[in-house]
Amino acid sequence: MPRGRRYGNALFGVACTLAFVVVVVPLVDILWTVLSRGAQALNWTVFSQVTNGISGGLLNAIEGTLVLSGGALLFAAPIGVLAGVYLAEYGAGAWGRLVRFLADVLTGVPSIVLGYFSYVTLVEEMGWQFSALAGAITLAMLIVPYIARFTELAMRQNPPSLREAAYALGCKEPQVVFKVLLPAARSGVITGVLLALAISVGETAPLIYTAGWSNYLWNGQLTHEPIGYLTYVIWSFINQPFASAHALAYAAAFIVIGVVLLINITARLLLRQRQ
Amino acid sequence: MRLFRPGLQAVSAIIPLVLLAVFVFLTAYSWPAIEFNGLHFLFSNTWSLGNLYANPVQRNGFTVPMGAHYGIAVFIVGTLASSAIALLLAVPVGIGVALFLVEYAPHRLRGVFAQIVELLAMVPSVVYGLWGLEVLAPLTMKVIAPFLAHAMPFIPFFSAQATSGYGLLTAGLVLALMVLPVISSTLIEALQRVPKELRESCFALGATRSEMLRKTLLPAVRAPLIGAVILALGRALGETMAVLMVSGGALNYLPDNIYSPITSMAAFIASQLDSALQDPSGMAVRSLAEIALVLLIIAVIVNVIARLLTRRAKFAG
Numbered sequence: 001m002p003r004g005r006r007y008g009n010a011l012f013g014v015a016c017t018l019a020f021v022v023v024v025v026p027l028v029d030i031l032w033t034v035l036s037r038g039a040q041a042l043n044w045t046v047f048s049q050v051t052n053g054i055s056g057g058l059l060n061a062i063e064g065t066l067v068l069s070g071g072a073l074l075f076a077a078p079i080g081v082l083a084g085v086y087l088a089e090y091g092a093g094a095w096g097r098l099v100r101f102l103a104d105v106l107t108g109v110p111s112i113v114l115g116y117f118s119y120v121t122l123v124e125e126m127g128w129q130f131s132a133l134a135g136a137i138t139l140a141m142l143i144v145p146y147i148a149r150f151t152e153l154a155m156r157q158n159p160p161s162l163r164e165a166a167y168a169l170g171c172k173e174p175q176v177v178f179k180v181l182l183p184a185a186r187s188g189v190i191t192g193v194l195l196a197l198a199i200s201v202g203e204t205a206p207l208i209y210t211a212g213w214s215n216y217l218w219n220g221q222l223t224h225e226p227i228g229y230l231t232y233v234i235w236s237f238i239n240q241p242f243a244s245a246h247a248l249a250y251a252a253a254f255i256v257i258g259v260v261l262l263i264n265i266t267a268r269l270l271l272r273q274r275q
Numbered sequence: 276m277r278l279f280r281p282g283l284q285a286v287s288a289i290i291p292l293v294l295l296a297v298f299v300f301l302t303a304y305s306w307p308a309i310e311f312n313g314l315h316f317l318f319s320n321t322w323s324l325g326n327l328y329a330n331p332v333q334r335n336g337f338t339v340p341m342g343a344h345y346g347i348a349v350f351i352v353g354t355l356a357s358s359a360i361a362l363l364l365a366v367p368v369g370i371g372v373a374l375f376l377v378e379y380a381p382h383r384l385r386g387v388f389a390q391i392v393e394l395l396a397m398v399p400s401v402v403y404g405l406w407g408l409e410v411l412a413p414l415t416m417k418v419i420a421p422f423l424a425h426a427m428p429f430i431p432f433f434s435a436q437a438t439s440g441y442g443l444l445t446a447g448l449v450l451a452l453m454v455l456p457v458i459s460s461t462l463i464e465a466l467q468r469v470p471k472e473l474r475e476s477c478f479a480l481g482a483t484r485s486e487m488l489r490k491t492l493l494p495a496v497r498a499p500l501i502g503a504v505i506l507a508l509g510r511a512l513g514e515t516m517a518v519l520m521v522s523g524g525a526l527n528y529l530p531d532n533i534y535s536p537i538t539s540m541a542a543f544i545a546s547q548l549d550s551a552l553q554d555p556s557g558m559a560v561r562s563l564a565e566i567a568l569v570l571l572i573i574a575v576i577v578n579v580i581a582r583l584l585t586r587r588a589k590f591a592g
Contacts, residue, residue: 001483005483005486006483008483008485008486009483009484009485009486011485012484012485012488012489013379013484013485015371016371016372016374016375016378016379017375017379018371019367019368019369019370019371019372019375020371020372020375020376020380020388020392022368023368023372023392023395023452023455024391024392026406026411026452027391027394027395027398027452029406029410030398030402030403030406030410031394031398033406033409033410034402034405034406079286079289082283082286082287083283083286083287083289083290085283086283086284086286086287087287089283090280090283090284091287095284095287096287098291099287099288099290099291101579101582102290102291102294103290104578104582105294105575105578105579105582106290106293106294108506108509108510108513108574108575108577108578108581109294109297109513109571109574109575109578110512110513110514110515110541110570110571110574111513111515112513112515112541112544112545112567112570113297113301113513113541113544113567113570113571113574114297115545116301116544116563116564116567117296117297117300117301117567119548120300120301120304120564121296121300141293141297144289144290144293145290148287148290173279173280174279177279198397201399202397202398202399202400202401202402203399204399204400204401204515204516205400205515205516205541205545208545208548209548231399231401231516234401234402234404234405235401235404235405235516235519235520238405238408238409238520249405250405253401253402253405256399256401256402257398257399257402260397260398260399261394261397264397268390
């Protein structure tokens with residue numbers, strides 16, 4: 001083989017390997033920066049006290065993130081799972097194709113656009129003001145297409161014989177779907193819901209104009225009462241010139257990254273268990 | 276019982292309805308701004324709320340603050356420039372990563388390595404922003420900028436002084452990291468669907484591994500690759516928090532080198548509501564809604580093209 005071709009071959013392999021290294025180094029640095037500085041900033045106060053200006057703890061933000069993401073799942077999980085069931089079982093026609101396509105398009109809509117839409121409609125026109133409900137609904141709009149597509153994917157892995165066997169035993173359609181097919185696909189469905197939860201925990205832009213920010217614990221009001229969340233602390237406190245604000249921002253980043261990674265690992269383990 | 280299928284169908288209709296509602300309500304809300312701003316909105320460099328302390332004036336039938344003018348050309352340029360830099364870096368590196376994971380990585384480690392690249396997609400954008408702000412921006416100012424000026428002084432955009440590190444290049448670098456997994460994971464999936472015979476016949480003809488990859492495998496996945504790049508473009512155009520945190524926030528100012536501060540459309544919306552609310556006529560808030568509408572239309576067009584391209588990826592044999 002001519003030397004040029006041999007060198008070209010070797011060089012290409014080296015270039016591909018380098019590309020991988022170029023990507024892994026910043027990723028490791030991101031995780032290291034956040035986890036090491038975050039670990040230094042973590043202490044008991046972070047989990048037990050509410051934010052006081054730019055110091056104190058993060059209890060209000062942790063509670064707010066739980067309320068907003070949990071609330072979003074309350075809306076998005078049933079809608080997404082049912083839509084996914086429809087797509088998998090009856091979605092072969094034109095309507096199914098349209099819904100599937102638009103679900104994919106919806107995942108590509110910038111989250112700030114959804115946030116501004118909710119500001120215009122829920123916060124302003126409906127008069128809810130910055131509130132837990134407005135934030136949760138916005139997050140739900142963001143994650144519902146993911147849940148639907150994941151559910152569809154999981155349902156499609158059911159073998160046709162399962163459906164046929166259920167019908168042969170005299171099951172009605174809802175029984176086939178909810179008693180046989182959906183339980184059989186449950187680990188895939190749960191994986192989708194968990195990944196959607198991870199997305200909602202890490203989101204910031206759709207909440208800025210819908211949830212607002214609050215230094216206090218949530219008082220249970222769905223509307224007319226702003227609510228804090230962890231990602232707000234990251235982007236707003238890191239721009240303050242005080243060490244206590246930076247520490248809180250890193251602590252919040254640590255918690256967010258930790259939760260997102262934990263959810264993702266759980267989801268993947270679930271998926272592997274099935275396979 | 277007879278309601279079962281129609282019931283499911285009705286629930287599935289919520290997803291298209293959400294998209295439709297976002298479009299309709301943003302259009303309706305921003306309609307006065309669309310009429311007032313006209314086409315100047317897209318082509319003017321000046322975004323000015325006007326004199327908010329003087330009495331509002333009547334202009335073209337609308338009550339607006341004196342001197343109010345809403346133009347978003349600067350933000351369109353900032354969005355396009357940062358996304359272009361991101362793609363310029365992420366496309367070749369993303370292809371390299373995909374080929375490494377499919378062809379070069381040790382078999383036993385491929386799964387682990389692929390998971391590591393997937394991790395990039397899971398890091399929340401605000402954490403990218405935090406890292407960009409605290410690590411990458413200082414690095415750009417102290418290391419990358421002097422290096423580029425030293426190594427490539429003949430390229431005029433590179434030779435400028437980076438005064439703060441917050442700007443076009445830093446935003447582009449962060450975006451590149453964020454969109455890279457979109458490119459590499461789509462490409463890996465497409466590469467794995469290419470029939471084995473294609474690569475085997477290549478080797479049988481005496482091609483080296485790199486020739487097989489460059490001349491047969493990559494051309495075979497051209498359509499999904501282009502789709503993936505456009506999908507990545509869509510992500511970069513709409514990214515908000517990371518760009519907001521590292522871009523420097525330029526107003527009424529076009530970038531003249533790769534370190535200039537910029538603002539993207541998404542970042543501008545996220546940062547300006549408070550000041551727009553100072554406008555008692557409401558035109559500023561409606562103009563922000565118009566930016567959101569423009570962003571929505573761009574995102575929908577980009578995503579429709581990308582989905583059509585990635586979908587048509589079928590291989591004969």
